[in-house]
Amino acid sequence: MDIFAPLQSAADWLAYSILSLQRGTMLGDTINFFVYESVKIVLLLLVINYIMAVIRHYLPIEKIRDFLQSRKWYGVDHLLAAGFGAITPFCSCSSIPLFVGFLGAGIPIGVTFSFLITSPLVNEAAIALFIGLFGLKITAFYIVAGVLIGVVGGLVLGRVNIKKHISSDILEMSKSAKTSGPNVPRDVFSRDLLVTWWNEGFTLTKKLLPYVLVGVGLGAAIHGFVPQNFFAQTLSSGAWWTVPLAAIVAVPLYSNAVAVIPIMQALVGVGVPFGTALAFMMATVGLSLPEALILKKAMSFKLLVAYFGVVTVGIIIIGYLFNLVMGSVNVIG
Amino acid sequence: MKTIQIEVVGTGCATCQRLHEITQRVAAEIGPEAVVTYVANQDGMRRLLALGLMQSPALVVNDKVAMIGFNPSTEKIKALILENV
Numbered sequence: 393m394d395i396f397a398p399l400q401s402a403a404d405w406l407a408y409s410i411l412s413l414q415r416g417t418m419l420g421d422t423i424n425f426f427v428y429e430s431v432k433i434v435l436l437l438l439v440i441n442y443i444m445a446v447i448r449h450y451l452p453i454e455k456i457r458d459f460l461q462s463r464k465w466y467g468v469d470h471l472l473a474a475g476f477g478a479i480t481p482f483c484s485c486s487s488i489p490l491f492v493g494f495l496g497a498g499i500p501i502g503v504t505f506s507f508l509i510t511s512p513l514v515n516e517a518a519i520a521l522f523i524g525l526f527g528l529k530i531t532a533f534y535i536v537a538g539v540l541i542g543v544v545g546g547l548v549l550g551r552v553n554i555k556k557h558i559s560s561d562i563l564e565m566s567k568s569a570k571t572s573g574p575n576v577p578r579d580v581f582s583r584d585l586l587v588t589w590w591n592e593g594f595t596l597t598k599k600l601l602p603y604v605l606v607g608v609g610l611g612a613a614i615h616g617f618v619p620q621n622f623f624a625q626t627l628s629s630g631a632w633w634t635v636p637l638a639a640i641v642a643v644p645l646y647s648n649a650v651a652v653i654p655i656m657q658a659l660v661g662v663g664v665p666f667g668t669a670l671a672f673m674m675a676t677v678g679l680s681l682p683e684a685l686i687l688k689k690a691m692s693f694k695l696l697v698a699y700f701g702v703v704t705v706g707i708i709i710i711g712y713l714f715n716l717v718m719g720s721v722n723v724i725g
Numbered sequence: 726m727k728t729i730q731i732e733v734v735g736t737g738c739a740t741c742q743r744l745h746e747i748t749q750r751v752a753a754e755i756g757p758e759a760v761v762t763y764v765a766n767q768d769g770m771r772r773l774l775a776l777g778l779m780q781s782p783a784l785v786v787n788d789k790v791a792m793i794g795f796n797p798s799t800e801k802i803k804a805l806i807l808e809n810v
Contacts, residue, residue, distance in 0.1 A: 444743065448794075452780070452793060453780055454777065454778065454779055454780075454793075455778050459778060486736070486779065486780045486781045488736060488770060489736065489770060489773045489778065489779045489780065489781055490779045490780070491776065492770070492774055492779075493774060493777075493778070493779035494779075496774065565770065565771060566774075567772055568771075568774065568775065569774035569775070569777070588801070592796075595797060
């Protein structure tokens with residue numbers, strides 16, 4: 393059963409009764425699509441952002457560091473770090489303190505990279521949108537793919553010579569970093585917390601709202617006005633070069649996952665193979681110039697290029713895999 | 726009257742600047758004993774690390790970490806400052 397069915401009825405009612413648009417016309421269907429999808433995504437964002445506020449409360453990044461440095465992990469730490477990266481929302485302005493803090497705690501650089509790679513790729517907003525637009529199964533595959541890129545990327549980049557490729561400033565700072573968390577008193581549970589989490593989630597959702605509207609708006613326009621199968625011939629799964637092209641074109645683009653995913657869904661709707669669209673979306677959110685500029689302060693240009701290169705290759709492979717497995721299966725019900 | 730030393734520590738990003746603005750407003754409400762300093766950029770980074778923090782921004786009251794991350798609520802910030810005096 394579709395739990396969003398009432399929402400669809402409401403969108404139908406608004407578009408076809410209140411605005412008295414014709415069912416089956418481009419304009420009517422586009423408006424209907426826009427209303428339905430944006431309301432659905434906002435509801436999902438509210439739920440997921442609430443859950444994330446709870447996780448953030450009980451599992452701050454300092455705790456994750458303490459946990460990772462507490463014992464020898466023999467490679468499992470990459471998986472843990474990538475998993476943590478997926479569930480911890482963190483803003484790119486924290487990436488340097490995070491980087492230095494992990495290094496100072498003696499956490500291997502590869503594990504730190506696993507975290508850094510996964511964090512923007514798989515985040516709460518992306519999960520909310522994937523559930524809303526593609527359903528639970530594809531969302532699960534997406535999360536696995538993002539974590540996998542983080543784990544493998546971290547393993548590859550972990551072979552780097554730290555002394556040579558990490559800025560001496562950062563290394564010196566990491567030595568003086570205190571490596572156990574400060575004891576900020578946190579309530580275990582109180583009724584106030586329920587309100588605080590709601591406020592946190594609501595503020596975040598409000599901040600994302602304009603991106604949702606722009607993304608769904610563009611998606612709706614593509615959905616309504618670009619004929620079905622428009623791209624099917626040029627970008628069919630058979631054309632091997634489309635996946636790398638989609639990923640490479642997207643690297644310099646920077647956008648919020650919330651804006652890109654509806655566009656990605658619309659592109660799939662008009663015949664772009666899923667893996668190709670996914671590669672485009674992942675490279676847009678996972679790699680960006682602002683992030684590169686921040687990380688440049690911490691590492692050599694060579695390492696930065698290697699970082700972007702490894703992640704791009706990972707994204708391309710994931711794109712191929714999705715195209716291979718899903719073939720021409722229509723993912724949008 | 727003992728002064729309350731309030732620090733807003735961050736990497737200098739937009740969120741840190743907003744927290745600084747909000748904290749200044751809160752300090753004005755508390756009274757002249759509340760003194761706000763903004764520790765940003767390289768110094769902010771060093772201060773964060775010295776405190777054992779990995780997230781930006783942080784609110785520090787009389788050398789005690791009162792809040793990690795950003796919260797736009799003036800009441801919440803005021804309560805945290807007064808709790809940590």
